[in-house]
Every structure is written in structure tokens, then in C-alpha cells.
Amino acid sequence: MIGLRTMVFCALAAQPLSAQVGHPPGDSPYRDIRKGHTLTAVGGYFGGSGGRFNIGPHKGTVFGGRYDIRTGSTIQIGLGVSHGNLDRFIIDPFVQLVNRRSGPVKQSVTFADITVQLNVTGGKSWNRIAPFVGAGLGLALAGGTPADTSRYEFGRKFYVAPSAGFRFFLSDRLHLRGEARAVFWKLNYPTTFQSEPPEEPGTPEDPNAVIVGDNLSEWTASPWLQVGLGYAFSP
Numbered sequence: 001m002i003g004l005r006t007m008v009f010c011a012l013a014a015q016p017l018s019a020q021v022g023h024p025p026g027d028s029p030y031r032d033i034r035k036g037h038t039l040t041a042v043g044g045y046f047g048g049s050g051g052r053f054n055i056g057p058h059k060g061t062v063f064g065g066r067y068d069i070r071t072g073s074t075i076q077i078g079l080g081v082s083h084g085n086l087d088r089f090i091i092d093p094f095v096q097l098v099n100r101r102s103g104p105v106k107q108s109v110t111f112a113d114i115t116v117q118l119n120v121t122g123g124k125s126w127n128r129i130a131p132f133v134g135a136g137l138g139l140a141l142a143g144g145t146p147a148d149t150s151r152y153e154f155g156r157k158f159y160v161a162p163s164a165g166f167r168f169f170l171s172d173r174l175h176l177r178g179e180a181r182a183v184f185w186k187l188n189y190p191t192t193f194q195s196e197p198p199e200e201p202g203t204p205e206d207p208n209a210v211i212v213g214d215n216l217s218e219w220t221a222s223p224w225l226q227v228g229l230g231y232a233f234s235p
Contacts, residue, residue, distance in 0.1 A: 030124045034172050035072035040230035041065050042177070046084060048222025051187045053091050053210070055152060057107045057142055058222055060086035064111070071232055076117040076132070083110045090148045093192045093210045096200045100210070107145055107154065113138025113161065128169045136161040140185065151190040159185040161224070173232045181224040189216045 043063045050056035064082025089103035115136035124130075138161060142154040165179030193210035202208030 029127045030121075031128070031169070033072040033119075033123050033125055033130060033169070034232045034234075035070075035123070036232055036234040038068040038071045038175075038230045038232045039065065040068065040177055040228040042080070042082065042226050042228035044179075044224060044226035046086060046183075046222060046224050048183075048220065050088055051218050051220045053189075054089040054101075054103075055091055055148075056185075056187050056220055057086035057088050057109045057140075057154060059104075060084050060106075062086075062109075062111070062224070062226075066115075066228070068117075068230075072123045074119050074122045076119055078115040078117060078134075078136075079113075080115065080136075080138075081110070081112050083108070085109075088145070088154075090145070091150055091152070091193070091210055093150055093195060094197055094199070096197065097208060100197075102147075105145060105147055108143035109154075110141045111138055112141075113159075115161075115163070125167070125169050130167040130169070132165055132167070134163045134165075136163065136181070151192050153190075154187070157185040157187075159183050165226075167230070175230050175232070177226070177228040177230055179226045179228075181226065183222045183224050184219060187218050187220060189218075191216065 042065060043061065046058065046060055046062050048058040050058040062082045062084030064080060066078050066080035068076055068078040070076050085106045085108050087104035088107045089101055090105060092100055113136045115134050117132050117134035120131045120133070138159050140157045140159055161181045161183045163179050163181040165177065167175045167177050169175045189211060196202055196207065196209050200208055
């Protein structure tokens with residue numbers, strides 16, 4: 001009898017303690033993210049220097065959109081397309097040194113990429129915030145620059161873009177998105193950059209060519225900051 005009373009007393013004493021563990025469902029900081037797909041309108045600023053000669057596209061606003069699947073899962077896949085008119089300079093290897101660099105001029109660039117995104121808090125947001133890290137692989141296509149007669153062309157470039165950011169959920173379907181990317185691509189310079197300028201040739205000891213040596217390529221990194229407004233829906 002005493003043993004039964006002791007067990008009942010312990011059970012009653014444990015109930016208030018168990019109620020104090022965790023959060024009541026209505027007060028929990030974690031909320032489920034709607035499963036399905038998301039469309040997001042994005043805009044941002046593409047920075048960088050354009051390489052050591054500043055002739056790669058850089059510095060300008062870029063606008064576009066992205067389509068994401070598995071938005072309520074730990075792993076999320078996104079497809080994005082953006083377009084911008086960016087600055088670039090022109091290097092003329094055929095003229096006097098004082099006239100070699102001109103610009104900036106505008107160059108249109110279209111970006112298309114696929115991104116694998118790791119949602120840090122999985123399928124839930126914390127206080128409406130869902131941080132993420134990701135990595136993207138893309139293709140950049142640039143328009144021509146008629147004023148550049150040096151034979152340099154940006155053309156088409158594959159790029160990789162590691163990223164980090166967050167989603168802030170305004171509602172079950174609507175969220176704000178902020179993201180910081182680093183875009184890596186390889187610039188290839190023409191052989192004309194190795195030639196001495198006819199109007200002001202140098203000497204073997206003191207050359208005036210744009211590039212001295214055989215290195216006609218360069219990897220560059222450009223920061224790309226994006227903000228967006230996304231809407232979730234079920235397929």
C-alpha cells in the first residue's frame with residue numbers, strides 16, 4: 001500500500017516538471033516551412049574590379065528571378081536567371097601608353113545558374129529566420145563592345161558561386177531573401193596584349209606591351225549581393 005502511494009505521489013510531482021520542458025506549441029520559435037516550390041524576384045549589385053586590367057564586366061545592378069524546389073527540406077535546388085548592364089574598361093594595345101586605357105563603358109551580361117542550397121535549420125524557421133549556405137554553377141553570356149578593337153572578348157564564361165544568406169518569413173507563403181555570393185570566373189586575354197604598341201614600342205629591357213610573358217589568363221572573384229521577395233506554392 002505504501003509503495004502504491006509513493007508511486008502515485010512521484011507521478012503527480014513529475015507532471016509540473018515535464019510541463020516546464022520545451023515550449024508550448026503556440027510559443028515555439030520554430031515553425032514549419034511550407035513544402036513545395038517557390039518563385040522569387042531578385043535584384044542586387046554585382047561588384048569586383050574586372051581583373052588586373054579592369055576589362056572584365058563588373059560594378060552594376062542586376063535583376064532577375066529564381067525558381068526553387070524542395071523549399072521545406074534541408075537540401076533545396078534553385079534555378080536562376082538574371083541580367084544586368086555592367087561597367088568595364090577598354091585596353092588598347094596599339095596606341096601610346098597615355099591613351100591605352102579608356103572607359104568605363106557598359107556591357108550587358110546574362111547569368112544563368114543552378115544552385116544547391118543547404119538550409120541550416122532544415123524544414124523549419126527560427127523566429128521566422130531560415131539561414132542557408134549554398135554553391136552554384138552557372139554560365140555568363142556577355143554582349144559585344146564595339147568600341148573595343150583590341151580583340152579582347154569576354155564571350156561566354158562558366159562560373160562557380162559559393163553563397164550564404166537567409167530567408168525571413170513574412171507569412172506561410174511570403175518571404176524576404178538576402179544572399180551574398182562570390183562569383184569566380186576565368187578571363188582570357190588576346191595575344192595582341194603581348195605585342196609592342198606601334199605608336200610607342202618599348203625595348204627588350206623596357207617593354208611597353210600590356211602583358212610581358214606568356215600568362216594570358218586570370219581567375220577573378222566578384223562579390224554579388226542579392227535581395228528578393230519569394231512566394232511559395234504547391235505544384
